[in-house]
Amino acid sequence: xxxxxxxxxxxxxxxxxxxxxxxxxxxxxxxxxxxxxxxxxxxxxxxxxxxxxxxxxxxxxxxxxxxxxxxxxxxxxxxxxxxxxxxxxxxxxxxxxxxxxxxxxxxxxxxxxxxxxxxxxxxxxxxxxxxxxxxxxxxxxxxxxxxxxxxxxxxxxxxxxxxxxxxxxxxxxxxxxxxxxxxxxxxxxxxxxxxxxxxxxxxxxxxxxxxxxxxxxxxxxxxxxxxxxxxxxxxxxxxxxxxxxxxxxxxxxxxxxxxxxxxxxxxxxxxxxxxxxxxxxxxxxxxxxxxxxxxxxxxxxxxxxxxxxxxxxxxxxxxxxxxxxxxxxxxxxxxxxxxxxxxxxxxxxxxxxxxxxxxxxxxxxxxxxxxxxxxxxxxxxxxxxxxxxxxxxxxxxxxxxxxxxxxxxxxxxxxxxxxxxxxxxxxxxxxxxxxxxx
Amino acid sequence: xxxxxxxxxxxxxxxxxxxxxxxxxxxxxxxxxxxxxxxxxxxxxxxxxxxxxxxxxxxxxxxxxxxxxxxxxxxxxxxxxxxxxxxxxxxxxxxxxxxxxxxxxxxxxxxxxxxxxxxxxxxxxxxxxxxxxxxxxxxxxxxxxxxxxxxxxxxxxxxxxxxxxxxxxxxxxxxxxxxxxxxxxxxxxxxxxxxxxxxxxxxxxxxxxxxxxxxxxxxxxxxxxxxxxxxxxxxxxxxxxxxxxxxxxxxxxxxxxxxxxxxxxxxxxxxxxxxxxxxxxxxxxxxxxxxxxxxxxxxxxxxxxxxxxxxxxxxxxxxxxxxxxxxxxxxxxxxxxxxxxxxxxxxxxxxxxxxxxxxxxxxxxxxxxxxxxxxxxxxxxxxxxxxxxxxxxxxxxxxxxxxxxxxxxxxxxxxxxxxxxxxxxxxxxxxxxxxxxxxxxxxxxxxxxxxxxxxxxxxxxxxxxxxxxxxxxxxxxxxx
Numbered sequence: 001x002x003x004x005x006x007x008x009x010x011x012x013x014x015x016x017x018x019x020x021x022x023x024x025x026x027x028x029x030x031x032x033x034x035x036x037x038x039x040x041x042x043x044x045x046x047x048x049x050x051x052x053x054x055x056x057x058x059x060x061x062x063x064x065x066x067x068x069x070x071x072x073x074x075x076x077x078x079x080x081x082x083x084x085x086x087x088x089x090x091x092x093x094x095x096x097x098x099x100x101x102x103x104x105x106x107x108x109x110x111x112x113x114x115x116x117x118x119x120x121x122x123x124x125x126x127x128x129x130x131x132x133x134x135x136x137x138x139x140x141x142x143x144x145x146x147x148x149x150x151x152x153x154x155x156x157x158x159x160x161x162x163x164x165x166x167x168x169x170x171x172x173x174x175x176x177x178x179x180x181x182x183x184x185x186x187x188x189x190x191x192x193x194x195x196x197x198x199x200x201x202x203x204x205x206x207x208x209x210x211x212x213x214x215x216x217x218x219x220x221x222x223x224x225x226x227x228x229x230x231x232x233x234x235x236x237x238x239x240x241x242x243x244x245x246x247x248x249x250x251x252x253x254x255x256x257x258x259x260x261x262x263x264x265x266x267x268x269x270x271x272x273x274x275x276x277x278x279x280x281x282x283x284x285x286x287x288x289x290x291x292x293x294x295x296x297x298x299x300x301x302x303x304x305x306x307x308x309x310x311x312x313x314x315x316x317x318x319x320x321x322x323x324x325x326x327x328x329x330x331x332x333x334x335x336x337x338x339x340x341x342x343x344x345x346x347x348x349x350x351x352x353x354x355x356x357x358x359x360x361x362x363x364x365x366x367x368x369x370x371x372x373x374x375x376x377x378x379x380x381x382x383x384x385x386x387x388x389x390x391x392x393x394x395x396x397x398x399x400x401x402x403x404x405x406x407x408x409x410x411x412x413x414x415x416x417x418x419x420x421x422x423x424x425x426x427x428x429x430x431x432x433x434x435x436x437x438x
Numbered sequence: 439x440x441x442x443x444x445x446x447x448x449x450x451x452x453x454x455x456x457x458x459x460x461x462x463x464x465x466x467x468x469x470x471x472x473x474x475x476x477x478x479x480x481x482x483x484x485x486x487x488x489x490x491x492x493x494x495x496x497x498x499x500x501x502x503x504x505x506x507x508x509x510x511x512x513x514x515x516x517x518x519x520x521x522x523x524x525x526x527x528x529x530x531x532x533x534x535x536x537x538x539x540x541x542x543x544x545x546x547x548x549x550x551x552x553x554x555x556x557x558x559x560x561x562x563x564x565x566x567x568x569x570x571x572x573x574x575x576x577x578x579x580x581x582x583x584x585x586x587x588x589x590x591x592x593x594x595x596x597x598x599x600x601x602x603x604x605x606x607x608x609x610x611x612x613x614x615x616x617x618x619x620x621x622x623x624x625x626x627x628x629x630x631x632x633x634x635x636x637x638x639x640x641x642x643x644x645x646x647x648x649x650x651x652x653x654x655x656x657x658x659x660x661x662x663x664x665x666x667x668x669x670x671x672x673x674x675x676x677x678x679x680x681x682x683x684x685x686x687x688x689x690x691x692x693x694x695x696x697x698x699x700x701x702x703x704x705x706x707x708x709x710x711x712x713x714x715x716x717x718x719x720x721x722x723x724x725x726x727x728x729x730x731x732x733x734x735x736x737x738x739x740x741x742x743x744x745x746x747x748x749x750x751x752x753x754x755x756x757x758x759x760x761x762x763x764x765x766x767x768x769x770x771x772x773x774x775x776x777x778x779x780x781x782x783x784x785x786x787x788x789x790x791x792x793x794x795x796x797x798x799x800x801x802x803x804x805x806x807x808x809x810x811x812x813x814x815x816x817x818x819x820x821x822x823x824x825x826x827x828x829x830x831x832x833x834x835x836x837x838x839x840x841x842x843x844x845x846x847x848x849x850x851x852x853x854x855x856x857x858x859x860x861x862x863x864x865x866x867x868x869x870x871x872x873x874x875x876x877x878x879x880x881x882x883x884x885x886x887x888x889x890x891x892x893x894x895x896x897x898x899x900x901x902x903x904x905x906x907x908x909x910x911x912x913x914x915x916x917x918x
Contacts, residue, residue: 133843137774141842162770219513219847228844245844254692260603261585262595278595280585281507281577282603283517287837288691292515292845297577298508322506323577392841395692 001044002079003060003116005106008036010196014085014103017095020210021203024221028194029240030070031131031229033221034213036099037070039081042235045071048120055123058082060105060116067100068125073134073231073238080116098213128217134231136420141391142189142230142241144406144420154386157405163394170252170396175266177373181349182270183330184372185356186382187244188404191364192227194242198358198367199225202246205331205357207313207320209301222295224328225358232420241406241420244367246358247272247293247328248391248399255285255294263325270400271330279324286325290392291399294327330369331356351377372400452740454549455888456732464733464889468880469635471728477875480727485871491864498858499574507575509854516837516849521575522687523829524859527712528568528866529610529684530705530825532617533677534713535561539620540673543666549741551884552733556724556873557717558621563869564716565614567862572606574858602686609683613676620669626652627662627883681709688832694775695836698763704756711749711795712825714742718818722811724874733880736809743808746821750799753828757796771841778839779831783848787831794824 007013009029010022017023024033038056040048050056053068058080067082075081084106086099105116136142143157150156158164168174202208202225209222225246231238253272255264263279266272286294300322303309313319316333320326331354338354351370359367370379382388387404406420455464501509512519535557542550576582586607588596597604629649636642652658685705688696718739725734764776780788798820801807808814834849873879886892 131844132848133846135843137843139770139841139843215508218508218511218850219515220508226844228842230844243844245842257598257600258602258691259598260601260607261582262598278585279577280579280582282572282575282582283512283577284601284603284687286514286517288693290692290841292840292842294514296514296517297506298512299506325577395841397692 001116001118002113003038003058003105004079004081004113005102005111006081006083008083008085011085011095014088014091017085017088017098018092020094021200023094023098024210024212024216025196025199026130026221026223026227028196028227028242029229030072031129032070033128033130033216034098035068035125035127036083036086036102037127038067039072039075040069041075041077041079042071042073044075044077044079045069048118050120051124053124053127055121055125057119057121058105058116059119060114061107061109063105063107065100065102065105066121066123067102068127070127070129073235074240077236080118094210126217128213130216130219130221130223130226131229134229136230136232136241142228142243142406142420143389143403144189144239144241144408147407147409150387150407157387157389161389161393165393165396168252168396168398175251175268175270177268177270180269180373181371182373183249183335183369183400184270184379184383185246185249185330185359185367185369185401186379186385186388186404187246187368187401188364188366188382189241189243190366190387190404190406192242192244192366193364194227194229194240195363196227197361197363198244199223199227201357201361202328205314205317205334206329207302207317209303211299211301215299215301218298220296220298222297222301222326224293224295224326226293239408239420243403244358245291245293246356246401247330248291248397248401249328249330251398251400252396254288254290254395254397258284258288260284269335271332271335273332274326274329276318276320276324276326281323281325283325290395290397294325296325297322452735452737454552454735454737455885456735459732459889460891461886461889464886465631465635465882467730467732468878468882468885469632471874472632472876472878473636473641478727481871481875484867485875488864488867488869488871491860492868493861493864494857495570495861495864498854498861499570501854502574502858503579507577509852510858511849511851511855513847513849515840515845515847516834518575518833518837519849520851520855520859521571523826523833524862525568525571525575526684526705526829526833527826528564528571528862529613530681530709530712531716531822532561532564532568532613532713533681533706533709534717535559535564536613536617536673536677537710537713538717539624540670541677543670544674548888549738551888552880553717553721553738553742554884555621555624555881556720556879558617558624559870559873559877559879560713560716560720561617562614562621563866563873565610565617566869567866569610569614570862570865572603572610602683602690605683605686609676609680613680616669616672616676620666620673623662623665623669624881624884625877626650627654628878628881630654631882632878677710678706681705688836693836693840694769694771695764695779695832697772698760700756700759700763704753704760707749707752707756708825708828711746711753712822714746714749715818715821715825718742718746718814719822720870722815722818724879726811728874728879730880733885739811739814740805740808743802743814746818747799747802750795750802750821754796754799757792775836775839779835782835782839784831784835784838787827788835791824791827791831794820795828798824 009027010025011017026033050069052071055066055068058065058067082102084102087101088095140160143160145156206224208224211220211222225244228243228245230241233239249272256266260282261278261280263275264285283296286296297320302319302321335354338349342349351374356369359369368379368382370377372380374380383402385404388402389405390399390402538550538557539554573579573583586597626649629645630652633642633645633649636645682702685701689698689701691697721734725731761776764772838849839846
């Protein structure tokens with residue numbers, strides 16, 4: 001066996017171990033939070049007869065470390081990856097007693113990798129991830145094609161729609177957006193690297209609380225924006241797809257009709273607004289959200305008392321208390337800021353003037369937000385791209401957040417995987433076993 | 439007595455009241471239970487169990503108010519779990535009482551008379567248990583308790599009438615109101631009987647106030663008959679509408695496994711199914727403990743078992759159609775949902791409920807099973823469990839496996855989920871034990887109309903039987 005040492009994707013070399021945002025940020029590929037683990041290939045895990053969270057003892061140059069394993073599709077066989085920076089004892093209130101200290105194994109002879117022996121201890125440890133399923137289950141929520149397929153048929157993504165809706169279906173008259181702005185977002189799956197900067201930006205912008213490992217293990221993380229990760233193809237060498245998922249701001253929002261107290265309502269610029277003061281917390285909106293982007297304050301997650309945290313918060317965003325639902329607002333406070341600015345200068349809001357927090361930090365410019373009433377806006381142009389598709393369009397939710405399908409260009413000598421996104425019932429059960437530890 | 443008779447003559451020939459009774463013995467047998475000074479040991483024992491569980495409920499709700507519903511296992515995606523399962527379960531149980539007291543009254547089913555009173559009581563207590571959940575399961579119950587009602591307010595805000603939860607508020611509050619009024623109106627003549635038979639001043643006063651000055655005049659009886667017919671007419675649509683509206687919570691949503699047109703009839707059948715199971719669960723021990731076999735005869739038991747069988751078959755048809763339409767719809771998500779429901783992580787719950795609700799209930803085809811009280815009691819308990827599992831399967835499997843695999847998640851109940859659930863059973867038991875101790879649990883005046891004496895000279899018998907002091911048919915000494 002080989003052991004590899006890597007800087008941790010969220011807390012780096014450990015210097016950020018006491019940062020709650022980074023601790024709770026799901027690691028881009030594994031989706032683990034609050035801990036590191038020894039990443040292990042599915043085949044190797046099968047050979048060792050270990051499951052997620054089973055503790056192994058790794059011996060490297062006479063040094064030993066007990067660390068739980070995390071089965072990671074695409075990991076090289078017989079190679080463990082341990083990220084550094086965890087296992088600190090004096091990191092502080094947040095970082096103490098999280099994860100396992102890879103530095104214990106690492107020596108100056110071979111700082112990045114080396115031979116290791118592994119023994120199974122029989123103990124286990126609760127590792128917590130925010131995503132328990134890695135398969136698309138044959139669904140068309142992520143769509144992709146190889147370059148050849150794309151050039152032959154640029155509109156492939158739209159053709160993967162299960163049920164094409166030619167015109168909007170509704171009993172109610174449509175909203176009138178002929179005046180002013182109508183917001184929308186386009187997210188390019190092709191360019192998203194899964195770095196998750198958008199998640200942290202959203203958390204900072206929108207006063208999103210850190211809930212801790214126990215609450216994450218109960219599926220109660222509060223991130224308004226998440227990055228879903230799917231594997232397709234053979235499990236030892238899969239294709240990986242990443243899909244940032246904010247609120248879809250549906251035009252026919254399923255959440256709005258089921259709220260008994262009208263706490264989530266449509267506004268005249270197409271946004272699906274949350275009225276925190278009015279919310280009584282029936283959670284029906286979350287149940288009826290096909291995208292499951294709503295987050296609920298099951299307990300009092302906000303810290304109301306610590307003075308320094310008061311200073312840290314964004315004063316333009318309501319701090320939510322226990323018992324209310326919340327979700328992505330398209331950074332409505334930034335929109336309002338832009339509107340005020342434009343009004344003072346007696347003009348329209350310019351395209352690109354209002355950036356959502358996630359958009360503003362995206363290093364690959366995968367997230368584009370703007371006014372879709374303006375045909376020249378970047379978002380409107382992206383939405384008219386042949387790669388553009390709406391997730392779960394067949395439900396007639398008419399989401400304002402749409403995606404640009406991925407186009408992959410694998411080297412011809414590499415084994416290629418077929419396009420992703422059609423309904424493939426036959427492999428629907430692949431990878432459906434929960435891989436999370438709860 | 440009734441049991442012997444049944445063995446010799448067969449269940450179908452058993453009358454709805456055992457022979458050898460007259461007005462006085464009926465009144466005496468039923469009225470002495472609440473009037474007696476002696477509290478049976480079994481009652482104390484059962485009441486304490488109920489009270490203990492109720493204590494757990496109080497504690498659980500207190501802890502909930504202090505901490506939030508995060509003390510339960512609910513999460514995203516499974517934002518509804520035990521809370522709504524229990525709500526639907528309790529509301530369903532209540533339906534048998536309304537069916538017995540309203541629909542069977544309109545159909546002039548005489549066998550309803552001796553079980554209607556406590557079936558109605560069961561309805562009211564079940565609705566009270568049910569009502570706890572929609573209020574306390576919300577994030578902010580202190581607001582939800584009144585914001586869901588359309589009350590005039592300075593903000594000019596109404597509830598959102600498109601939400602099925604608002605329909606629930608109207609359906610359930612109407613149901614509770616009509617049930618309580620119907621139950622109380624039916625109790626008035628019997629409260630008067632209790633007032634007249636009570637010897638202690640306290641009981642006379644309390645029953646006197648409760649009987650609202652009932653003197654049993656022909657005019658009183660006339661008004662009573664009219665009122666009870668009107669209330670039966672009001673209740674009848676409620677038997678169908680309440681659970682239909684409850685099923686809309688699911689059917690109106692977009693989720694696979696919820697979005698189904700079969701839900702309203704299937705939920706109503708399931709409600710009556712579980713309701714009759716609960717009536718049997720209560721009737722079998724109570725009639726034995728209080729020696730009421732003469733009034734709740736094997737005929738009643740047999741009829742209730744048959745209703746269970748019939749509604750059980752309807753529910754089975756519902757399960758079949760659910761699966762069929764998941765396939766026939768052609769919807770990818772519906773099909774996937776059904777596969778996950780049957781063979782996914784909660785598959786055990788699905789097959790267990792099929793085994794109980796569709797499989798075991800077939801035993802009721804056999805007369806010998808319907809006449810076997812211990813077996814019937816166990817079956818009725820199992821059906822209650824099965825119907826709880828049905829709601830678990832509908833609610834949890836759909837939420838745990840909907841559209842986006844990345845957000846799929848399992849649901850694990852916490853200890854507080856269980857304490858709250860069993861706490862409501864405690865509330866139910868406590869109320870039910872109080873009811874059988876202090877209120878005539880069988881409608882005295884209605885059962886008296888079943889007697890042959892009541893049919894000889896109808897007008898005269900009424901007057902004699904219901905007069906303010908009119909028990910004096912014979913000289914049976916009173917038990918106190």
